[in-house]
Every structure is written in C-alpha cells, then in structure tokens.
Amino acid sequence: MRRTITAAAALLMAAGTGAGAARAQDDAIPIRFAAGSTSDTVSGSLPRGGDQEYVFGAAGGQTAEIDFTSDAATAHWTLVGPGGAPLHSGMTEQQDDVVVELPRTGSYRLDVQTSDPADYTLELTLPVEIRFARGGTSATVSGHLASGQTHDYTFDAGAGQEATVDFTRSTGTARWVLAGPQGQPLHTGMTEQQEHVSVPLPETGTYRLAVETMDAGDYSLRLAIPPA
Incomplete structure (x- = not known):
C-alpha cells in the first residue's frame, strides 16, 4: 500500500x-x-x-x-x-x-x-494527471509504449462516482490497472475485460491508472466520470 x-x-x-x-x-x-x-x-x-x-x-x-x-x-x-x-x-x-x-x-x-x-x-x-475540460466529464489519453514500459496517470474523483474506461490497443499484451487512493486494486491487468469497463469508486481522493504492456504498441484510453 x-x-x-x-x-x-x-x-x-x-x-x-x-x-x-x-x-x-x-x-x-x-x-x-x-x-x-x-x-x-x-x-x-x-x-x-x-x-x-x-x-x-x-x-x-x-x-x-x-x-x-x-x-x-x-x-x-x-x-x-x-x-x-x-x-x-x-x-x-x-x-x-x-x-x-x-x-x-x-x-x-x-x-x-x-x-x-x-x-x-x-x-x-511522476504520473500525468488526467484533467477534464471545464464542464466536461471525460478525457482521452494516448501514447506509444515500448516493450515492458508503463505509462502512469492519476485522476481525482468522489466517493460514489463511477469511472468508465474505453481502451483500444494495437497489441494484445497491453493492459490497464486502476488503484484507489489507499492503493487498493480496483481493476487489474489480469482482468479479462479491458475494452469497456465501469468501476465504482469507493472513496474521495486521487486514483492511479497505469497502462502497461509486454510488447511495443500504441494505445488510446478514454476515461469518463459522470457526476454522482
């Protein structure tokens, strides 16, 4: 933790x-x-x-x-x-x-x-903070990962909100993981469903989202958090 x-x-x-x-x-x-x-x-x-x-x-x-x-x-x-x-x-x-x-x-x-x-x-x-535009409820990040590389992101959310992640990748080994403010795992790279997932957020604080891969490739990740 x-x-x-x-x-x-x-x-x-x-x-x-x-x-x-x-x-x-x-x-x-x-x-x-x-x-x-x-x-x-x-x-x-x-x-x-x-x-x-x-x-x-x-x-x-x-x-x-x-x-x-x-x-x-x-x-x-x-x-x-x-x-x-x-x-x-x-x-x-x-x-x-x-x-x-x-x-x-x-x-x-x-x-x-x-x-x-x-x-x-x-x-x-040093994770990159995902910020929504004023009045917006979603944002998209993308990038290229070398073999074995990880891109780290953070975002703030409140207890009771829900994060929906839409994830596309050019290599099958690319995965995303999500941890709560206390480090508790909310979605792991072992989870079979990676493309479209909704995750309840248990507490108010800063969440960490990481994209990782074994093989080099490109990815795009859209994070949406509607108002509670």
Missing part, C-alpha cells in the same frame, strides 16, 4: 533538515525520463556513511511515487523541494513505497544515504 506524505506533515517530521538542503548540487545526478515515459529507475552502491544526490524537475500539484529497496537496513532517502523545503526525511518510517505531494514547480533534490555499506534501487514515478 502506498502512503501519501503531505508537505505540511513532512515539515513537522523533517524539522532540522534545512542544513542538508543547502548542500551544493554539483555532484547530483539528474533523473531524466525517456521520451513518453513517466518513471525512471536509478541504482548504486554506497560505502559506509556514503550518500548520492539526484535531482529532477516537476510541476506544482504533481505527485512523486518513490519505491526504494536496499540490502542495508540503515539506507534511506530524503526529498527536498525548491527553496529547501523538506518533504520526506530519513527519519520517516515509511521508505519503501511512498507517494509525496509536490507543492511547487521547480527542481527537487532526492538524496540516498546510509550508515552501513549498501546497494540500493530507487524508482521514481
């Missing part, structure tokens, strides 16, 4: 980390997504007491989904926003699967640190 960290809560949890935010970023590694991609994975090895900085750009209102694994229990990551605002600290218990709200447009600094020698892998995902 993904846990959402708000900027306000992170400020309380990460108080005192401002000094780290002021460190020079000359040795930071940029995280750049491939064309059309919404995620990227970085990995490395750190010596005892080592750290590695990464930077990425994002827009205010986006969410960053961070999945972190390491063979050392002391390895952790921190996230600092534009202007040095702490968003996630190494003291935060949740490290492996976290969603962080990004408050401002600009450059974000992500720092992997450890007390013991560590190998680590970190996947950063």
